[in-house]
């Protein structure tokens with residue numbers, strides 16, 4: 001008799017963004033005249049850059065001819081793309097990553113979820129709090145969470161990242177096996193200094209902790225001294241997997257392309273005591289369960305990483321970061337305590353009164369602005385609100401004017 005996976009029942013309520021959409025829809029139907037500005041969900045709004053579009057057109061034409069048509073590609077990505085990734089993201093910074101350590105996929109969301117197939121079922125998971133919800137929910141689905149009690153899962157170790165510790169959590173006192181880190185951080189917008197990242201890597205090596213380093217927002221880093229990759233730190237290849245995405249870097253949220261670096265140095269004992277290579281295991285997993293990202297999309301990603309393409313995508317990033325600057329300075333001028341928005345497209349605002357859903361409702365009903373309540377990202381997110389820099393320039397400016405003037409609409 002079939003039995004369904006009971007761990008899904010441990011997942012909490014509706015997904016954060018569904019609840020936001022529900023409240024926004026209710027408000028909109030009661031006030032159809034309201035001109036709502038959306039600064040909530042982290043989706044990009046600018047179109048793909050010309051270099052990417054040209055490459056896609058070319059690849060589409062190749063598919064139309066027998067001599068250049070492509071069927072199944074390599075499960076871990078075409079070599080042309082893996083080499084472009086290595087050149088642009090790693091060798092350019094003096095980081096020795098090989099193309100056979102790079103795995104191309106259709107999203108960092110899938111990768112951060114799927115990668116736990118490499119973890120034994122009793123691994124203890126640590127996450128930053130507030131956290132990108134996917135790290136937690138995917139571990140709940142596979143039975144590593146325990147029950148949800150008083151706003152937290154009993155078996156997950158939460159590492160609070162708040163204004164008090166500069167949004168850089170202290171390392172866990174108890175034993176953990178895997179630690180998810182996200183820098184530049186979603187939702188707080190914080191980045192790490194090289195020294196901070198170095199001490200985290202030292203902790204991980206000393207305690208044989210595997211770090212899952214999500215740097216989906218790496219392209220947004222503006223501070224020269226901030227590390228772009230965990231592999232800039234000596235020894236990190238022995239303790240960290242790094243996930244990157246073309247979604248926010250190059251506007252691929254709908255196009256879908258990401259990559260994960262699984263270094264060959266990651267060698268551990270498995271549940272049977274065998275010494276195993278995570279790189280080989282991940283290759284096996286990709287080959288067994290994935291048939292590769294579409295050729296057209298991989299050519300598009302390659303073009304985004306070319307000199308011309310990269311110049312173009314950084315132009316778009318700069319444009320979003322100007323929005324971030326406008327939001328950050330306007331909110332500060334209006335008397336709010338604001339964080340982030342310097343090396344990330346997220347602004348993390350301290351909520352007056354401390355109730356993030358109440359402040360969400362106030363922003364919606366009074367100013368017709370949608371943002372994301374910090375409480376939706378975990379207990380330590382309560383008291384904050386996330387705004388994104390992905391709206392149009394005109395809407396960003398109008399939203400800030402509404403708040404600055406404090407007017408009820």
Ligand code: PLP
Nearest residue numbers: 107108109132186216245247258
């Ligand atoms: N990781 C973080 C921290 C994110 O914020 C997001 C998207 O919002 C993702 C991963 C998902 O990336 P992708 O679009 O490549 O699945």
